[in-house]
Amino acid sequence: MEYELDKALKDMSIEDDKPIVLARGIALTKDQFQFFFDSESELTTVLETGAWTFNDWSITLERWVEKPPDDYLKxxxxxxxxxxxxxxxxxxxxxxxxxxxxxxxxxxxxxxxxxxxxxxxxxxxxxxxxxxxxxxxxxxxxxxxxxxxxxxxxxxxxxxxxxxxxxxxxx
The missing domain is CATH 3.30.70 (Alpha-Beta Plaits)
Structure with a gap:
């Protein structure tokens, strides 16, 4: 009986589910990163939220452009x-x-x-x-x-x- 219960619990397990990845990123320089989003709506949500922080320091976020203007990330x-x-x-x-x-x-x-x-x-x-x-x-x-x-x-x-x-x- 204990074996059957253990097997039933294992069959119900969600261990095979992979975690959801919201964004991936790479370091461009020591203080600039590029993040990749799976959808436009996720990117828009992040950009419209306002100020973001890391380690209590503010982070400037902008949509990537090939030729950034002078005020880019400022x-x-x-x-x-x-x-x-x-x-x-x-x-x-x-x-x-x-x-x-x-x-x-x-x-x-x-x-x-x-x-x-x-x-x-x-x-x-x-x-x-x-x-x-x-x-x-x-x-x-x-x-x-x-x-x-x-x-x-x-x-x-x-x-x-x-x-x-x-x-x-x-x-």
Whole structure:
């Protein structure tokens, strides 16, 4: 009976199933890799997700092109959170204007008909990795008052402590 049970369990085993391979890659240089995807949808999902990290360092990902432009692998899509926008200026145009000083705006997740229950507005920008990350931007309102707008970068963990850039680290 024990033998029959063991045989039945072995027959039900999925040991013959091979693992699913989502991406394969090769090293091009010491700091550049090329990944291969099995489908266009997998590639699109990876590219549209935003910032990716390895060992807490940001990774710039772009679709391979035969003749890359000058800014190739220097732009990273990231979601930012803008905080402390005065309620009277909480409009899509103002949000885009503030975010445009951080990077090229690709999407504003703002609905003026919904309350800002989380205290921030999310904006997806294309960020130049050679620029420093800034934790706030100054906004001068028509009265002349200058207000600090807080900026948070989603999924960005490590940066240089001296110059705030993503490309290197100095203690």
């Amino acid at each position: 732009i990273i899509p990231i979601w930012i959170r803008l905080r402390n926008i005065p309620v009277n200026f909480n409009t899509a145009d103002t949000i885009k204007e503030i975010a445009a000083h951080i990077g090229q705006v690709s999407l504003v997740a703002f609905d003026p008909l919904k309350p800002l229950s989380k205290g921030y507005v999310r904006v997806k920008v294309l960020f130049d990795v050679n620029k420093p990350l800034k934790n706030f931007r100054e906004l001068q309102i028509p009265s002349g008052e200058v207000i600090n707008i807080g900026v948070e970068y989603e999924r960005i963990r490590r940066r240089c402590y001296q110059c705030q850039r993503l490309t290197h680290d100095r203690e």
